[in-house]
Amino acid sequence: MKHPNIVTFISSFQERGLLYIVMEYCDGGDLMKKIQMQRGKLFTEDKILFWFVQICLGLKHIHDRKILHRDIKAQNIFLAQGDLKVKLGDFGIAKRLNNTLELARSCVGTPYYLSPEICDNKPYNNKTDMWSLGCVLYELCTLRHPFEACGLRQLVVCICRGRYAPPPGHYSPRLRQLIGQLFKVPPRDRPSINTLLKLPLLQSCIKQHLNTQVLEEEFSHTVLHSDRENRRPPPGPQCRAPEKERPPREEIKDPHKVGLYNHGNIPAQQHPVSQQQQHQHQHHLHGDQQQHLLTPEPYQLVAAAREEYLRRRDDANRYKLRAEKQLGSRGLMVIGRWF
Template identity: 80%
Template sequence: MDQYEVLRLVGEGAFAKAFLARRRGGGAQRCVLKQIDTRKMPGKEREASQKEVTLLSQMNHPNIVTFFTSFQEMGNLYIVMEYCDGGDLMKKIYMQRGQLFSEEQIVDWFVQICLGLKHIHDRKILHRDIKAQNIFLSEGGTKAKLGDFGIAKMLKNTMELARTCVGTPYYLSPEICENQPYNNKTDIWSLGCVLYELCTLKHPFEACSLRQLVVRICRGRYAPPSPHYSPALRQLIGQLFKVHPRDRPSVTSLLRLPLMQSHLGTQVPNCRAVTAVNLHPKSHTVCLNGL
């Protein structure tokens, strides 16, 4: 810890604290220092923390929060990550105070979130906790990045189904609510929840109790977003909220949609928007190549 200057506390949980910090002698660049007290953690939570370090170290993509390093000291695990000065997406939504985002802004962020999620899914990893609070903004709010891999799960193959009920209640998929096996399509449902929130500034499924919330999620019924938005955007939400996982699109299919293709050029100026999305593992540049 001596090599870091702690500036302020930015978040706190049951076993962890997150600090805004700066490496001593490292110039003005700031970072987030996540301090996890592993001594007080049950075995499963301790294992999840170690898994987060492993997963973060494997991720290298402009739309995923950058992992710098990790170390252990005095019974604490420290994870050093990129600081996103725009805060998280949920805070941005609250700051709107009822004023709807433009469709241009919504799709721009959504494309970036999808690119980050594609990077994860291509590596046979489920995020399992996609929500507005785990999407971070930087560069004046223009860049969106996926973060918090604390409960992510790696699959042996793309068809393997996970069975652990995890996630945040508002973002749970019908298959998790019904205690059914699930795969990467559960992340797609949660992605739909985030898109809906960007369009309406509220959760798609709300209730006074967890039981009622589960019923509403399993029915897949939600108030339609404002007609202020294009039919293509409103239809996209409907595709993400298909009750049966097999009916939901993959993240690669999402990136092929005309609505998304029109924004991909702004993310990767030198690539032309055509029919297929390929991610080059070395550069992590997204290029669109014709089939």
């Protein structure tokens, strides 16, 4: 994957039974180290948005290719060119989905950044990356984790409830509202990365980080599919062959009298039809009518299913009454023998 906001893979090699991966060097370290260096001094909102938009652009690149990162955290976001360029890295546990509706099931990630669906051991999709993205944004605003607890069990409870301390009030309402949208507990309520980048708060910053060519490539689609589908011409009027004009057909009132060859405005008597052809045509029509009669309508299927259900329920009730009578008679026999 080649993108300005993703750490570039250079090469890999094996030596003494170990696999070495050579990646792009980021001279600014990771984002967690940058947060720790602040020593309680909060970032400005402009600085936060400057970094956050670049993280979103890198995440959009992989989500458009149906790839889940599954371990988005401040330690996996790197700074280059001082702190002007932000790059998403460490795809060690990333997963590629077969389609946009597929759900992953394995429980992976760093505990502080786990989404509620992973904590509940439920299937998840790219919305789990959006939850982790919200954790990173919260850390940039507060310099601490949004969900903290003494143990893992308490941490899971806090995450599943989605309760966190509000960010500082000097940040704009739109930024604080953005954090709330990313921390929606139901995954369907969280915005996708493409929806997020359409917000006015972020759109004004996008052109600062991508040149015109990359910008057109990244925003000319939402999801990339297979090469076969990319080569397929888009459906439209230009793909259809021109249709020839045909004379209007005369309505057939009696198919048995007109026959099979009465097309257009040509009279029926100009097309001699043998008795054998008429017999085959009549047999074909009767066969279609019989097939149509044999095919049940939907309401007939529903009615038949209901009748079957009622019949089985009555049989079950009769069996129950018969069993209760037998048990009752046996109970009376036991009581009589006892006395």
